[in-house]
Structures are given as structure tokens and as C-alpha cells.
Amino acid sequence: MTTALSIRQYRSDDPKFGQYMEKHAVVGVDSTVEVEPAVRAILDDVRARGVEALIEYTQRFDGVTLDASSLEVSREEREEALRRAPSVEVDALRRAAERIRAYQEKLVPRGFMDRQADETLGQLVIPMDRVGVYVPGGKATYPSSVLMNVIPARIAGVPEIVMVTPPGQEGISPLVLAAAEVAGVDRVFRVGGAQAVAALAYGAGLPRVDKIVGPGNKYVAAAKRLVFGAVSIDMIAGPSEILVLADDTADPDWVAMDLLSQAEHDEDAVSRLITWSPGFCDRVRKSLERLSFDILRGDIARTSLSRHGLLVETGSAEEALALANRFAPEHLEICAADADELLKGIRHAGAVFLGHYTPEAVGDYVAGPNHVLPTGGTARFSSPLGPYDFVKRTSVIRFEAAALRREAGAITTLADAEGLTAHGDSVRLRVRQD
Amino acid sequence: MTTALSIRQYRSDDPKFGQYMEKHAVVGVDSTVEVEPAVRAILDDVRARGVEALIEYTQRFDGVTLDASSLEVSREEREEALRRAPSVEVDALRRAAERIRAYQEKLVPRGFMDRQADETLGQLVIPMDRVGVYVPGGKATYPSSVLMNVIPARIAGVPEIVMVTPPGQEGISPLVLAAAEVAGVDRVFRVGGAQAVAALAYGAGLPRVDKIVGPGNKYVAAAKRLVFGAVSIDMIAGPSEILVLADDTADPDWVAMDLLSQAEHDEDAVSRLITWSPGFCDRVRKSLERLSFDILRGDIARTSLSRHGLLVETGSAEEALALANRFAPEHLEICAADADELLKGIRHAGAVFLGHYTPEAVGDYVAGPNHVLPTGGTARFSSPLGPYDFVKRTSVIRFEAAALRREAGAITTLADAEGLTAHGDSVRLRVRQD
Numbered sequence: 001m002t003t004a005l006s007i008r009q010y011r012s013d014d015p016k017f018g019q020y021m022e023k024h025a026v027v028g029v030d031s032t033v034e035v036e037p038a039v040r041a042i043l044d045d046v047r048a049r050g051v052e053a054l055i056e057y058t059q060r061f062d063g064v065t066l067d068a069s070s071l072e073v074s075r076e077e078r079e080e081a082l083r084r085a086p087s088v089e090v091d092a093l094r095r096a097a098e099r100i101r102a103y104q105e106k107l108v109p110r111g112f113m114d115r116q117a118d119e120t121l122g123q124l125v126i127p128m129d130r131v132g133v134y135v136p137g138g139k140a141t142y143p144s145s146v147l148m149n150v151i152p153a154r155i156a157g158v159p160e161i162v163m164v165t166p167p168g169q170e171g172i173s174p175l176v177l178a179a180a181e182v183a184g185v186d187r188v189f190r191v192g193g194a195q196a197v198a199a200l201a202y203g204a205g206l207p208r209v210d211k212i213v214g215p216g217n218k219y220v221a222a223a224k225r226l227v228f229g230a231v232s233i234d235m236i237a238g239p240s241e242i243l244v245l246a247d248d249t250a251d252p253d254w255v256a257m258d259l260l261s262q263a264e265h266d267e268d269a270v271s272r273l274i275t276w277s278p279g280f281c282d283r284v285r286k287s288l289e290r291l292s293f294d295i296l297r298g299d300i301a302r303t304s305l306s307r308h309g310l311l312v313e314t315g316s317a318e319e320a321l322a323l324a325n326r327f328a329p330e331h332l333e334i335c336a337a338d339a340d341e342l343l344k345g346i347r348h349a350g351a352v353f354l355g356h357y358t359p360e361a362v363g364d365y366v367a368g369p370n371h372v373l374p375t376g377g378t379a380r381f382s383s384p385l386g387p388y389d390f391v392k393r394t395s396v397i398r399f400e401a402a403a404l405r406r407e408a409g410a411i412t413t414l415a416d417a418e419g420l421t422a423h424g425d426s427v428r429l430r431v432r433q434d
Numbered sequence: 435m436t437t438a439l440s441i442r443q444y445r446s447d448d449p450k451f452g453q454y455m456e457k458h459a460v461v462g463v464d465s466t467v468e469v470e471p472a473v474r475a476i477l478d479d480v481r482a483r484g485v486e487a488l489i490e491y492t493q494r495f496d497g498v499t500l501d502a503s504s505l506e507v508s509r510e511e512r513e514e515a516l517r518r519a520p521s522v523e524v525d526a527l528r529r530a531a532e533r534i535r536a537y538q539e540k541l542v543p544r545g546f547m548d549r550q551a552d553e554t555l556g557q558l559v560i561p562m563d564r565v566g567v568y569v570p571g572g573k574a575t576y577p578s579s580v581l582m583n584v585i586p587a588r589i590a591g592v593p594e595i596v597m598v599t600p601p602g603q604e605g606i607s608p609l610v611l612a613a614a615e616v617a618g619v620d621r622v623f624r625v626g627g628a629q630a631v632a633a634l635a636y637g638a639g640l641p642r643v644d645k646i647v648g649p650g651n652k653y654v655a656a657a658k659r660l661v662f663g664a665v666s667i668d669m670i671a672g673p674s675e676i677l678v679l680a681d682d683t684a685d686p687d688w689v690a691m692d693l694l695s696q697a698e699h700d701e702d703a704v705s706r707l708i709t710w711s712p713g714f715c716d717r718v719r720k721s722l723e724r725l726s727f728d729i730l731r732g733d734i735a736r737t738s739l740s741r742h743g744l745l746v747e748t749g750s751a752e753e754a755l756a757l758a759n760r761f762a763p764e765h766l767e768i769c770a771a772d773a774d775e776l777l778k779g780i781r782h783a784g785a786v787f788l789g790h791y792t793p794e795a796v797g798d799y800v801a802g803p804n805h806v807l808p809t810g811g812t813a814r815f816s817s818p819l820g821p822y823d824f825v826k827r828t829s830v831i832r833f834e835a836a837a838l839r840r841e842a843g844a845i846t847t848l849a850d851a852e853g854l855t856a857h858g859d860s861v862r863l864r865v866r867q868d
Binding site (some may be wrong): 004011087088089091092095096099105106107109112114119120121122124126128129140141142143144174175179188210211228230231235236253254257258260261262263264265291292294295296297339340343347348349350351352353354355356357358359360361362363364365366367368369370373374378379381382383384386387392393394395396397399400401402404407409410412413414415417418420421422423424425426427429430 | 465467491520522523525527528529530533537539540543548553554555558560562563574575576577580599609614625631644645662663665666667687688691692694695697698725728729730731734735737773774780781782783784785787788789790791792793795796797798799800801802804807808812813814815816817818820822826827828829830831832833834835838839841843844845847848849851852853854855856857858860861863864
């Protein structure tokens, strides 16, 4: 049985579209509150019992029997996976990794040290000591995500990167292991779920890390939320989304295929088109109806388009830009004649794809920017994953006696005004005795 | 009744010190889980009822009767506060603000746009639209914190900064309002607690913001944790701490006063000294015993030193540095002859104060770096608050047809390997028709 396609289509001045916007106003990511009690129990148990608990949960949830010595994937297994993976795929991974490295290197924050005669002010930028990357198991495996999560940490200078992934009945996907080799992961452990997050956060059964990144199911998301504070985490990702802004210089088939490429992910994926060219929505809808039967995952795509898809015609490009900023989309394609000019009106988006020859897939795999992007409107305040997420900063202050004398009045006035007179005394003592 | 001082003192090879380190191993910030249900109810109520709920909670928790028109502090009241505040204090605020601006300006991330013949890759750095700053009320008011939270957002280019603070029976502290004027806050609302956080996060009764920063009690902290995801938040701050590394070139009185200046904050504050100079701990302890009776808040300081204070003598400076990295302190003073050299061994600290003339108070008020710093060992993965916390990044990708043709093989290979064939189709369609 094939799913029919029925996709919402509005003109932006239609009151029904106003209602849609009210209902779909950005509210950030969903909570994982319903699984919290179960996840909290796993976290506490792993924290208390370490490896023993990891082995039990892996038996229970993954149906795989491990012992303390088989928890880590050996160097031999990893090299074997790299040899076994199809060489055309490994070459593609290497090409992607090369381009990702080149781009991510431009994003490493730099410190500074400004030395004056009587004072030095600076900021050190120091990589985290150890980072954990979660890689989901299951049928759909995403070696590209291994590259996207690991390489920015490597480029930031993190000395040790640990990967965890649940072992399926058939073992870990060779292409995922190959991607770990290409990206330069230091250690790989076959453990997943909330138990892996706990082990990394508390150093219970696995090396303790400073940050945990990578996508996962709702148990993994809840676990990351609960260990936040003990370690750093990346954002909790919601369903993936694309917003295409297009005028009638765009090929309706190309736009439709880009919408389908988002919709094929899963039934929660969100594909939206906004155009200011009269009649263009109809053309794209017809392309969707036709092309959705050409693609392999057409049923999934038609379901997600019917549930979450949207085609909107506005009165102007300006109005389309304003709507785009309200959506603050994860992926934003601008398939229009003056894409570069329109970009100037964008305030909120995870990644922007400009022109007719930049389908989202370019950025998903090889362009260089990260495909780990803020979802659910969180591009209002969040950024693509990058090396800046794997460093931390340290302020440096050095006053000589002259600088302290010069600023003593302001410091002691403010300290005393706040009732923190020992703060003032720490300055007075030095200035007086000097 | 005065509190006696009794402070823990160890040599680092003492097994008891080993036990201390085990017990005080870094575990991040405390959870606020016990107040979560009460806070969740307030969040839901404010989200549903907006201003009406804000007025009711302000009546109940602050004992202050407001109406919709008195929720916002008027321009006249704010200018009046600036005129009424002692001019020496306003001048000190202005001096601090000037130095904070000069330093923070060096920390604004810059984007880039790399245009090649057939592809453009870049990253935009865009300020958030609106930021909320929480300023605690109560007896102790900290105008310096207003500067430290607001100025980095202003420097980042945030167009609108909204401040919320609970109204006491005597109104908002004039010096806090004066600091808001000096820092350039756009709007001030007299509302605090979890209700203020909810209103900012959901745009219910107050302007909706993209990020909420600033310290608060456990209800405020719990509320920030719960709205995380719908908005961005800063770290949940734990008790303030100082770690002093010193050799015997330091004046024991100066070191003692710096420890006291941390300890005077409150009874949870943490002051620690590590030295590699034999006998130096004893000298500092004697200074603490004497000076703690000279300072205004001596009782509080002696209580916090007795509860959380620590004096340690190590066998070497290297050992002291290794311990400092294990603590990952919020504030780290290096009061030693070769402070600049020792800095090279530091991997984890919020802010470092070098040499004998840089007491922590310098950085608390006027130096320029932020006094909002990672506590509780979170300097392993967190940074001082800065302009980088108030911007977000957007990747920009533009491929021309030639670039797409060049990379098509790698993209389609990876997309197909991941089973996302419509991703591949979106490339094939363009390359084929081109």
C-alpha cells in the first residue's frame, strides 16, 4: 500500500495561514520528561556499579553479551573494518573529511595577550581534555555524523576523543568504524543508551569526558539533559527541517527533490517552501506528487510531507524573508536569482544554501560546514557544531603596583558599596604597604 | 558571639588529603531537583496567564502590589536613580564599564566569507535579537554584576536588552538601576523569581528573549534549567571559589586577605591555598586568624573557611599545578615569583590573577574580564561570560555547477551508503540536467 500525498498550501494572507503560524510558533525542543525517571535510575546504577552495570544493560537492551575485555573495540577490529569497507565509500569519507577539516580550521577561536607597561590582560583558549561522541546504532547508520562530530573536536585540539555506540546483533557497522578511523577517534566502546552517557559523564566504567556530543534516541537525549552540569553537552536535537525560499528561476523538480530529501529522513521531518512567484507552489506540488513515487523512501517522505509539509506563497521576497526568520530553520535554501542579496535579510538559520546548485545534501556530506545544526527554531540562539564547542576560555589578569594604585579607588568604592569590604581590604592592604 | 576559625591544613602526601580529594572530586553543579515541581507549576501558570500571574506572584513572594502599568520601571525613575546615586559610586561604575567594554570588544567572534571561482564557504556571526538579564534583589545588591552581564551582550551587538529584578519593599536599589543606565539596559521590569524567567522565556507578560543570563536563588536556577531549550541560558552558578597558588615571595597577609575576600561572600564560599614553600601555610593561617577579626564580615568568613577552607603544602610547584588543574577553580591566583611561567602549566581555570599586585577584587570590578565565571570544576568545559555567548553562527554554502559536478561522486556515494537516496537524487537531478 502506498501513502497518498496531501500537503498544506496557503497564500500568506490567508487567515488559515495565520492560524498555522500561531500553532507552529517556535517553542524550542520537546522535553524528554516522560522517560526521566527510568533514565535517572540507569544513571544512578551506572554511577554506582560501573562496568558491571554497563554489561547488564547491554545484555538487556541490545541483547549482546559482553565482558570487561570486549567492551572496547580493539585496534585490530577497527583496522579490519577500514579494510573491509568498500573503497569507494572510504574514499568518499576521506574526501568529506578533508573538506570538513579545511573549513573547520577557520573556526578555531584564538586567544590574545595584551601586555602593557603596568598591566597585562588576555584570554587563553584551551581545548577540553577528553570528549565523548555518541553514535546511534540500529538499522540506519550515519558515518557522515561520525565525521561531523569528531573532526571539529580534533581540529580544536582535544587530545582524546572517545566514541560509544550500541552493538547490534551483527556488530557495529563497518562503515561507522571506518569513519571513526578516518576522523581519528582514539577509542571506541560498544555501549549505547543512557548507560553510555552515564559512564562517560561520571567516569564509571568508561573514561570520564568533559563533553558529550552526538544524536540519540529519547533515552540518550534525556540522559544528556540530566548529566548537563556535570559535563557539557551539545543541544538536544529535534526533528530535522528544511525551509526553501525560491522564486520561479528555480526548477520545480529540483526544489521538490530537496524537500523530499528532507522528508525521507523520517515521518517527523519538516519540509517547507516559501515563494513569492505566483503559481510556483502549484508547480512544486506537482513535482512532489510525481517525484515522490520515484524515490526509494517515498512512503516515508509522503507521510512526513502530509503531516508537516508546507507550501506558502507570499506577496514579496521581503515577506518571505521575514517568515524565514520567524521559522529560524535548521537548513535554509535560497533558490532564487538574487540569492546572495536575499541572504542579507536572514537573521536566524543554522545553515544557508545559496543558488540553484547547492542542494542541502552538499552540506550534509562534503561542503565542510557542520551538518549538526540547531533545530526547532533554536537557530535564534544556537550555532552549528564547531571547534568553538570543544575549547574553553580562561581570563588572564596581571596588574603591577602602578596599575593597582591607579584603579584602587574604583575597586574599593564598588566593593564597599556592595558591602564586600574584605574585597576592598585586599586592595587597600597592598596599596598601603607599597 | 564570634565564630572561631578552624581551617583544614594538610601536606599533600598525607593520606587524609587523598581522602579529601576523593570526597571533593569535581562533580559539577548541584541539581535543583527538589524545587522543580513547584517551579514547573509557576512556569505553566505564567505561560498561560501572563501579566496577571506575574502580578499575583509578585504580591505573594515579594509582598509588592503592582499593576500592568507599574510592572516596567519608567524612564523617569531610572534617570532619577542615576541622579540620586552617590556620584563617586557612579563614577566608579563608569570607570569599570569603560574597562569592561575595552576588554570585551576583543572577544567578539568574527565571521568569514571565502569566495572561490566555483564555490563560496563562510560563516555569519549574528547577535541574538533580545537578551534577558536577571538581577537578584534582597539585601545584598551587586551593581557590578549588572555591568558584567549586560556589557558583553551590548558589545556583541544585541539590539535589545531587558532586565528583570524583584522589587523589594523599598524598591529596587538605586545603584543597581544606575548600573543598568551605565551599562545601557533598554528596559527594566520589577519582577523576579521563577515567574520572571518564565515570562522572558515564553514571552508571557514580558518581551520574549532568546537568552536569559544572571545569577539567582535556587528557584531561579531551577526555572532556567527547565526553560533551557526554549531559550538559551548561561551556566547555573554554584558557590564562588578561589584557589591561591603561592610561594614564600608572597606576603602572607595579602594571601590571607584574598582568601577572606572570597570567604566573606557567604557561608558556602570556598577558599583554598596551595603552596610549595615549607611553613607558608602556617604563616597564612596565622594571618587569617588575625585579619578575620579586622574585617566587617568576619563571622561569615570564618564560618566558610572552617567549612570549606583548605591549606595544602605540596612537594613542588609542579604538584601544585597538577592539583590546581584537578580543582579547575573559578578564580586562580598565582602569587609567586615566576607567576607567568607557572601559568603555562594551567589547563583549567575561569580566571587567572598573576603576581603579587592582582588580588581577585581587581577582576571582580574593573580589570575588564568578566566576573561571571564557571564554578564547581566546570572550568573543565566552560568559559567566562563574553560576547561569544550572545551571538550565533550561520553556515553559508554556495556551490556553482562546476563544484557540484566535482563533488557529486562523494556526495551520492555517502548518501546512498546511508540509505538516503533522495539526498543523492537531489544532486543527480542537477548534474544530469546541467
